Amino acid sequence: MYSEKVMEHFTNPRxxxxxxxxxxxxxxxxxVCGDIMRMYIKVRRGRIADIKFKTFGCGAAIATSSMVTELxxxxxxxxxxxxxxxxxxxxxxxxxxHKMHCSNLAADALHRAIQDYLGxxxxxxxxxxxxxxxxxxxxxxxxxxxxxxxxxxxxRTGAQT
Amino acid sequence: MRRVYLDHAATTPVxxxxxxxxxxxxxxxxxxxxxxxxxxxxxxxAVEGARATVxxxxxxxxxxxxxxxxxxxxxxxxxxxxxxAAADGRGHIITSQVEHHAVLHTCEFLEKRGFDVTYxxxxxHGMVDPDQVARAIxxxxxxxxxMLANNEVGTIQxxxxxxxxxxxxxxxxxxxAVQAAGNIPVDVNRLGVDLMSLSSHxxxxxxxxxxxxxxxxxxxxxxxxxxAHERGLRAGTxxxxxxxxxxxxxxxxxxxxxxxxxxxxxxxxxxxxxxxEKVPDVRLNGHPTARLPNNASVSVLYVEGESVLLNLDLxxxxxxxxxxxxxxxxxxxxxxxxxxxPHDISQGSLRFSFGRGNTEEDxxxxxxxxxxxxxxxxxxxxxxxxxxxxxxxxxxxxxxxGRG
Ligand code: FES
Numbered sequence: 001m002y003s004e005k006v007m008e009h010f011t012n013p014r015x016x017x018x019x020x021x022x023x024x025x026x027x028x029x030x031x032v033c034g035d036i037m038r039m040y041i042k043v044r045r046g047r048i049a050d051i052k053f054k055t056f057g058c059g060a061a062i063a064t065s066s067m068v069t070e071l072x073x074x075x076x077x078x079x080x081x082x083x084x085x086x087x088x089x090x091x092x093x094x095x096x097x098h099k100m101h102c103s104n105l106a107a108d109a110l111h112r113a114i115q116d117y118l119g120x121x122x123x124x125x126x127x128x129x130x131x132x133x134x135x136x137x138x139x140x141x142x143x144x145x146x147x148x149x150x151x152x153x154x155x156r157t158g159a160q161t
Numbered sequence: 162m163r164r165v166y167l168d169h170a171a172t173t174p175v176x177x178x179x180x181x182x183x184x185x186x187x188x189x190x191x192x193x194x195x196x197x198x199x200x201x202x203x204x205x206x207a208v209e210g211a212r213a214t215v216x217x218x219x220x221x222x223x224x225x226x227x228x229x230x231x232x233x234x235x236x237x238x239x240x241x242x243x244x245x246a247a248a249d250g251r252g253h254i255i256t257s258q259v260e261h262h263a264v265l266h267t268c269e270f271l272e273k274r275g276f277d278v279t280y281x282x283x284x285x286h287g288m289v290d291p292d293q294v295a296r297a298i299x300x301x302x303x304x305x306x307x308m309l310a311n312n313e314v315g316t317i318q319x320x321x322x323x324x325x326x327x328x329x330x331x332x333x334x335x336x337x338a339v340q341a342a343g344n345i346p347v348d349v350n351r352l353g354v355d356l357m358s359l360s361s362h363x364x365x366x367x368x369x370x371x372x373x374x375x376x377x378x379x380x381x382x383x384x385x386x387x388x389a390h391e392r393g394l395r396a397g398t399x400x401x402x403x404x405x406x407x408x409x410x411x412x413x414x415x416x417x418x419x420x421x422x423x424x425x426x427x428x429x430x431x432x433x434x435x436x437x438e439k440v441p442d443v444r445l446n447g448h449p450t451a452r453l454p455n456n457a458s459v460s461v462l463y464v465e466g467e468s469v470l471l472n473l474d475l476x477x478x479x480x481x482x483x484x485x486x487x488x489x490x491x492x493x494x495x496x497x498x499x500x501x502x503p504h505d506i507s508q509g510s511l512r513f514s515f516g517r518g519n520t521e522e523d524x525x526x527x528x529x530x531x532x533x534x535x536x537x538x539x540x541x542x543x544x545x546x547x548x549x550x551x552x553x554x555x556x557x558x559x560x561x562x563g564r565g
Contacts, residue, residue: 002471010471016541027543033485034493034504035465038543054543056508058467058486062541098489 003093006063013062015069017052024120026112032101035061039068039109043117048072048080053109060099064088064106072110081114083107164477165523169363169455170312170340170514171481175406176365182409183367186402194399195390204401211408218411219338219357220348221374227391228404231371232339232360236263238373238395239335239356240306242381244271247303253277255297255305255332257289257318258499263358264306264337265495277301286448287314287500291322298330305334309352310341313483313496313512314447315456317341324353333379339363339371340453343414345422355379361403365517366410370403417517425455425515428524432513433457435528440535442546446497446510455516458483460502461509461535463544469511472534478527483510505544 002010019040027038035057042050051073053065068088072080085103089095095103166174175183186207192200194208213223229235244252256268258280268278279297283289289307298305305327310317324334335356341347342357343364349357357374361367375381375394387396414421437443442462461469466482473480481487483494485508497507513527539545 007471010468011475013541033491034508035486036543054541056463056505056542056544057465058484059471061465061486062468098491101491102486 001096002059002063002099003095005091005093006060006095009063009066009092010059013066015052015066015073016054018054019050019052022052022113024113024115024117026109026114026116028105028108028112030057030061030101030105033058035102035105037061037065037105037109039065039106039113041110041113041117043077047074047076049074051110051113053106055105057105058099058102060095060102061105063092064095064103065109067091068106068110077114077117081111083110162477163526164479165519165526166479167513167515167519167523167527168479168481169516170315170453170512172362172368173365173516174518175362175367176410176413178413179366179406179409183402183406186405190401192401194401195388204399208399208401208404211404214408215359215372215411216374218347218415219342219359219374220350222377224392225349225374225377227373227375227394228399228407229371229373229395230369230400231362232261232337232358233263233371235339235358235360235371235373236261236306236335236337237267238384239358239375239381240264240267240304241271241384242394243304243333243335243356243379244276245382245384246380248276248301250275251301252303253279253299253301255279255281255294255302255307257281257283257307259283259287259289259311259313259316259496260306260308261312261337261339264308268306281307283316283499285500286451287311287316287446287496288448288451289318289323291319291326294323295326295330298327298332302330302332305332307334307336308340309336309338309347309357310345310453311447311496312340313494314458314500315340315453316448317345317451317453320352320354328353333376343411343418344453344455346418349374349376356381361407361410364410364414366407367403370400370407372407421517422454424517425519428515428519428521429455429457429513431521432515432524432527433459435524436531439528439532444506446500446502453514455514457513457515459511459513460497460506461511462506463509463542463546464535464538465508466510468538469509469531469534472538473527473530476530476534478530480514481512483512484508 022040023043024041038054040052051069055065085107089103190203192204194205212226216223216226272278327334333355336354337358339360342359355376359372361370383394385396444460446458466484467486483497485493493507
């Protein structure tokens with residue numbers, strides 16, 4: 001039922017673990033099946049220097065967690081924000097239809113970790129980069145994927161409440 | 162690679178002697194039992210012999226056995242058939258929250274057609290309280306249907322007590338004995354039930370064959386129409402090879418029952434003991450003693466079942482899970498929910514069901530593989546002993562923060 005790529009990431013997941021002094025941490029609970037994913041990021045000069053995850057979930061959840069960490073490592077914060085659940089699923093060679101929601105988990109955990117980082121930055125007074133990120137993600141033509149991702153997660157949250 | 166099949170509650174391999182019988186009744190004695198020529202008469206005689214064999218497995222009379230396409234059809238026929246015969250579109254049915262979907266969905270179907278259904282709760286072991294059944298009985302109750310042994314957690318229900326209380330009030334009792342009959346001693350008279358569903362493929366017979374026991378005098382209508390087969394209760398040319406194979410499987414099950422029970426119980430106990438010794442935070446699901454001898458249903462804390470099953474499958478081990486991620490509907494097992502098992506624990510549920518072909522080496526192999534699979538997944542899990550069990554609620558709070 002899973003693609004070879006999914007099974008490969010599932011059996012050999014990248015970047016498992018925690019970052020004790022992470023710059024941002026994001027945790028999401030899957031509203032569909034109740035599973036949990038936590039993502040830690042370390043940011044250096046606007047780029048995701050390190051990323052680690054912990055996941056309590058199915059094969060697709062573990063594989064998407066692993067894939068998302070691989071996709072964003074070394075990317076700028078703005079680029080990372082554009083990664084949506086679709087990007088992750090596609091990079092894995094697709095997911096079975098009833099497992100698509102697991103890829104939301106990975107994208108959402110990542111976005112939440114970034115928001116956590118940006119929030120902390122804002123609080124500590126360093127505004128500049130955060131504002132730039134916002135502009136870039138919203139730029140027409142490039143923001144499509146990010147918006148898509150947000151719309152998905154928006155619907156998710158709606159379903160929970 | 163070594164392959165170990167520990168999913169006998171899902172289905173079993175056909176016993177070689179049973180397969181031989183099936184082939185014989187496909188190729189040699191292939192007649193239609195309704196035909197009057199010698200080919201038909203041979204088939205008819207064989208089917209009637211099979212009826213007697215299956216009846217003897219559960220202490221019934223041959224004419225009380227009606228062959229069906231399996232346990233699901235037997236459940237449907239029992240519940241819909243009694244409901245149709247007893248009332249004109251109305252009435253009350255009592256069942257439990259831990260039944261197989263063949264029973265639950267049939268009850269829900271009848272509910273939509275105007276029947277009232279009471280879904281009785283169970284205790285933490287998955288056990289129905291007979292007194293609650295008795296209290297739920299109304300003047301218009303047409304049927305009580307409670308399974309004999311649970312397919313997921315193996316708990317054996319107090320059917321004899323339920324049937325005794327039901328009899329006092331004149332309400333017929335159906336029991337789904339698909340997991341029980343042929344695997345543990347089952348006797349319709351000792352249990353006092355009026356209807357019982359049986360299946361062939363859980364006892365080393367082929368799929369696609371089952372039977373419904375209907376006590377003489379029980380009012381029941383057919384649900385499949387089109388002929389006088391099975392004395393008018395179930396139309397359709399008899400599945401002669403399937404029926405004969407089911408009879409052979411029943412005969413073997415009856416003859417070998419004490420040995421088979423002892424064998425699977427020994428393997429199961431070896432497995433459970435080894436698992437509990439090697440892996441912390443593992444809980445047994447279901448009743449500690451009133452359970453099927455071949456069922457080991459456990460919850461492994463801090464891991465999710467599907468990811469365990471995938472890892473086991475990669476190493477040739479077949480089992481099943483009641484986790485939400487494993488089910489196509491992405492809901493946790495209704496049985497574990499009814500037993501009050503919290504969501505994060507039911508996510509780690511695993512069912513290992515042993516069979517006559519398993520060996521001690523199989524168990525030892527699983528005990529070698531499983532603990533390391535669990536350890537690996539636990540190292541990957543945000544949950545763990547002493548850590549805050551942040552369930553979906555935690556995620557929700559996070560979501561609100563993220564959006565604000
Ligand atoms: S995380 Fe539960 S189905 Fe994927």
